[in-house]
Amino acid sequence: MAITIKDIANAAQISAVTVSRILSNKEGHYSAATAAKVRKIAKNLGYRKNFAAAELVTRKNRVIAVIVSAVKTNFAEKILEGIANSAIKYGYNIVLLYVKPNNPQSQRHALQTILGRLIYGVLLVSLELTDENFQLLKTTKIPYLFISIAVKDGAAFIGSDDFQIGYQATNFLIAQGHTKIGIAGMSNSSYIGQQRVAGYRHAMKKQQLLIKDRWIQFGDFTYQAGIQAMKNYGAATELTAIIGTSDLVTIGILNTAAELNLSVPQQLSLLSIDGTQLTQIVRPQLSSITQDFYQMGYQGLRALVHQAEKKLKSHYMPFQIIERQSTSQLKSKR
């Protein structure tokens, strides 16, 4: 039989109510002396709070639903690790739900699973909800926060400033002398993709560089999208640099470029967005815009549980540019 607050109350010769108040940190209802005594006894007895009992009466639980897109983005795990550690720290449990990418039904199913349980909040990791499912989420009144991928209409999220990512990636390549720069692999319908392209356009325009439509190759952030993009560019492309909008996209471009006998970075510079371990296990290693996914997860959960009462606001995480082997100064025009 586990230790209860009654046991502590007996040992301390006070009522269970006071013990409860002390152990739940309800201030202003007890003296420091009794508090100290109670805490000491609790510790000695090895008391563990029965959360089920507490939840039953408070009608609040400490479960966060985490919905992850099962897409091959390969950075979700880092985010998850951050969320997990943060959850431990703040005393929350997790319901993990994986949804199939680009599958509204799967999304809907996940959301309904959540509705079926009393949960404290929802974290949506690299997930693009359909409008319909987003409405469903909003009607639940459960606090939610998007991580890494934002939705258009001002829903709170933690992620990177994707406009800045696109802008700075482009500027980095321009600074290396490139003028014919492509961007590839991002989803046309995603906010994140639109922002990156907007940043790219802005940088090009600012330097009065023209952009050809075909330089912008949309996709779905996957390895396949990278392959397709490079095939579309073709072996005779005039581009001297390409921004791959995910590590897998960039690797797809890299491998396809090799098939087309384009050498990286001599003939073609590649700059990848994400900066996961993948950038370092391919040859050449990929220069990248590196995001701190762990922190996104960690801060995401923290924000959700700390601000659930107030309105959640969006928050950008810093990123950095790391130069590896896939980019180089443009020597001469091809």
Added chain:
Amino acid sequence: MAITIKDIANAAQISAVTVSRILSNKEGHYSAATAAKVRKIAKNLGYRKNFAAAELVTRKNRVIAVIVSAVKTNFAEKILEGIANSAIKYGYNIVLLYVKPNNPQSQRHALQTILGRLIYGVLLVSLELTDENFQLLKTTKIPYLFISIAVKDGAAFIGSDDFQIGYQATNFLIAQGHTKIGIAGMSNSSYIGQQRVAGYRHAMKKQQLLIKDRWIQFGDFTYQAGIQAMKNYGAATELTAIIGTSDLVTIGILNTAAELNLSVPQQLSLLSIDGTQLTQIVRPQLSSITQDFYQMGYQGLRALVHQAEKKLKSHYMPFQIIERQSTSQLKSKR
């Protein structure tokens, strides 16, 4: 205010107890007719069971702790996805804990976090506990199950038959004409590593092939371990085939072989163990022993919750050999 069994009882003109029994599928205590009626009403009213209340009285909760090694094995995510879906299916929540690889303190911390909560069971994913920490786990009396990595002394686990993996990997290469075969990257202290090497030795011995000590290069399953192993073999190695004991190890070998001007598979065949997506994004694509990590996770949770009463027994998952581009028939002796 949420719907409770009382509301249903009122609507159905019966007692709450009967409703409880029906909705909890306690058989043999009610007629099919009332059951049907109750279920229908429950559905119409949108009834959701209050798990906190149920847990309070049954003293059983539905939380599974999942402890994952944060090591760069890159297959943990698939296992996790399986666990997550399985948990949804069987109605369990998850506490996710990441521990640092090869860090007994981190392990201990995770275990103690678990002890602090009433949980139903523990799943340990690709984690090698120290003896001391394993003792700690055993003393808790909480059911546990290892996934993907086994411990020596007969603790229950779900994973692959690593002896068979080593054995069949070696036989595959022998069948291609190789006689000088190395194995690299596995941890010397891990059961999994020992088993794979044992399988390798057995296969070689059966074909009366000699093994040189230096053909067996231990490591820690990481990318770095692969690099180091290939450096140790050297450019002038007599080996014509190497088994990399994880995808990352094999990629490390691959990249280092390239640096040493050894071409794969013409001069050196590589066979990888794991078969994650990584095998397909490097060039050449890696032939592999492919394990079904998703199923390991899915079945693992299932086994834990279904057999918690009885003694859990170990269970092997099937694996398959998939030939890609990194292995080839041995043409001539080098």
Added chain:
DNA sequence: TTGAAAGCGCTAACAA
């Protein structure tokens, strides 16, 4: 600052 009483929603034990 402390406590008594009541009840959260559910299920186990017993009774009918």
Added chain:
DNA sequence: TTGTTAGCGCTTTCAA
């Protein structure tokens, strides 16, 4: 097959 009673461990009134 169904119901009555009691209580899980905690927190929230309300009263002292």
